[in-house]
Amino acid sequence: MRFLNRGFLPVLSFFYLMSAASVLNAEGFRNAAPGAYALGQSGGRLAFIDDASAVTENPANLADFEKTEVLLAPAFVYFTNEVEYSNGQKAKSDDPLKFLPNAFVVFPTSNEKLVIGLGVSVPFGLGAEWEQTGAFAPGGILRYTAPYSSELLTVRINPNVAYRVNESVSIAGGLDLMYSRLKLEQFFPPVGLAGLQLVSAETVAETDMDGWGVGANLAVTWDVTEKDRLVATWRSEIPVDYSGDGSIGNLTPEAQALGFTENGDAHTEITFPQIFGLGYGRKITEALVAEVQFEWVGFSSFDELNLDFGQNTALFGGNNVIQQDWKDSYTLGLSLRYDFGDGLRLHGSYQYFESPIPDNTLSTTIPDADQNAFTVGLTKKWEMWYVGFGYSYVLYEDRTTTVAGVSGKMKSNLNLFSLSLGAAF
DSSP, rough: OSSSSSSSSOOOOOOOHHHOEEEEEEETTTTOOHHHHHTGGGGOOOSSSTTTHHHOOOOGGGOOSSSSSSEOEEEEEEEEEEETTTTTEEEEOOEEEEEEEEEEEEEOSSSSTTTEEEEEEBHHHHHHHBOSSSGGTOOOOTTTTTEEEEEEEEEEEEEEEEEEOSSSSEEEEEEEEEEEEEEEEEEEEEEEEEEEEEEEEEEEEEEEEEEEEEEEEEEEEEOOOSEEEEEEEOOOOOOEEEEEEEEEOOOOOHHTTOOHHHHHHHEEEEEEEEEEEEEEEEEEESEEEEEEEEEEHHHHHHHHOOBBGGGTTTTSSSSOOEEOOOOOOOEEEEEEEEEETTTTEEEEEEEEEEEOOGGGOSSSSSSOEEEEEEEEEEEESSSEEEEEEEEEEEEOOOOEEEEETTEEEEEOOOEEEEEEEEEEO
């Protein structure tokens, strides 16, 4: 009887976003930076970012904007995973291509010191689809111990206000209004309890939950000299309470007589992490700009997942608190930007990501490891139009995951592509 008990590992549009957003996991369940500028300079994107995606990356820089700007920043992700277990079974991910839409708008006001920004983005996500072969086939070690399909979608609506304090300092603050949806599917075996048959044959157990959360963000930009800039950014934790439906088929009359139902309530809660960033940028020449960046991510807020299935909780094992024990993590990076003139720029960076997931809770549901990311981008700005392309190749370290006492070697591969399509008027 193993769907949502200790053996079950967590799974963790507004306009075109809600209808098209898919998810990935790049660092825990945190998604990559949106837009060609931010992705192309992922390792150092906070200090001098000057397109509308600054709403998300460093809203204090919005104080420099003199025109209304609109930016669409769709991203495409190709993410593959494979686990080879010591018993010879393999698990291979399916559906590797994902789409992440993002959009931003910036409004200068009649007060030349005050600028308003709005971002709609996909900051966190989890997508794990696995082929129903090998370890997920009948008789496989993952058949009843892990979901073959899991999806965590977030959409963040982020209004910000930036204010220029003086010629050297600007500040910003805003709200993070976040919608999230959690869906999972897992095979469920025939089970009995106290001599009664409750599930007559193998079936699929599913849940679909959603909810809202609210957080806040702050940022400050300080031009220390004409060439040197320091920035600090902070985003708070966002707790989301989920509620929705859970379903399971093939319940026997005896199970229904005990109060179990094929469709019932489902609840859980996830606290998304606070993030603190520090950046330092220097204009080495008129054309060349360098940045270094550090981020601290409070993933220790995800210490457990408590899945409540109402009247069906006993059917799923009774105690559905799954320990995660994630740790706080960090990223460290360096970037370069070169201006060729006439609005044409080349971006590049390196960034290291520390995985927040300990060995004892690593699973196929959230495949993750320490990462080395190499990025490049090209952007072009005209008087009104703005376009860009960013690419990142991420090297994951190999890791070992264990299920039912059987160890497996996990390998992941990630390619990220981002476009920027904008206008200023």
